[in-house]
Amino acid sequence: MPDLKRQTISDFGEQWTAFRDNPGYYGSADLLADLFGPLLTLDDVRGARVADIGSGTGRIVNMLLDAGADRVVAVEPSAAFEVLKANTTVNADRIEYLQVPGDQLPPGLGLDYVVSMGVLHHIPVPEPVVRAAFAALRPGGRCVVWLYGFEGNETYLSIAVPLRKLTVRMPHRMLVALSHLLEFALTGYIWLCRILPLPMRSYMRSVLAKFPRSVRRLTIYDQLNPSYAKYYTRAEAEALLSDAGFADVQLYHRHGYSWTVSGTRPAESRGQSATGDINEH
Secondary structure (H helix, E strand, O other), X not given: OHHHHHHHHHHHHHHHHHOOOOOHHHHOHHHHHHHHHHHOOHHHHXXXXXXXXXXXXXXXHHHHHHOOOOEEEEEOOOOOHHHHHHHOHHHHHHEEEEOOOHHHOOOOOOEEEXXXXXXXXXXXXXXXXXXXXXXXXXXXXXEEEEEEEOOOOHHHHHHHHHHHHHXXXXXXXXXXXXXXXXXXXXXXXHHHOOOOOOOOHHHXXXXXXXXXXXXXXXXXHHHHOXXXXXXXXXXXXXXXXXXXXXXEEEEEEEOOOEEEEEEEOOOOOOOOOOEEEEEOO
């Protein structure tokens, strides 16, 4: 398992060194609001102290600062660390950079929020990362994570899982070329979703249709590149936070295909979590 963790970190170091840009809607605070759904608003972030676990190219860091966060702790273990710093120079005075894995986020930081968008599902053993997030929060602080979901992805996974057995072994240039080819099919599928009730229609129309084609190619590459990827069931997504001691655990089935999960560090003790769903309408 440690070798798989190191390989996945290496995969993302190569990926985010090659794909550095975060154009348009892909890098906007509006997309951050879509990721949070009803569990957290951009106004909640204003003036807050936040850690972002798995900062990559700095996309989420810049989103948080654009939304008005006071300070952001940017955590990125891979070779993309220099890209992260280069992409956030305008706001560097409001950022603390840590080139460490998420489980090494220091305790006792008294943070208002810890977020991790699209990262924990690439960590073979994510529990130490969630415990580190708990320890870094102030009492009453909240952790918000976004995860690939199993529910709603069954058709997609029937194609992607066999394909990934090949693509995780492909050289970078070959995978880039394949991503270019598959993007034509994806663009056609997005167009069909305008008129047909196809799987993942909401996500295709509300998110991917707003991305430039370069970002759609990156999205395909991102699905096929990492050595490890897990698609969480609702129960697994809930347990990820509740087992670490978070209370008031809530889940949002984003566009019917992924999970945004929020939990609060109790004010007095770890306590027992209450849970609830917030479904998209």
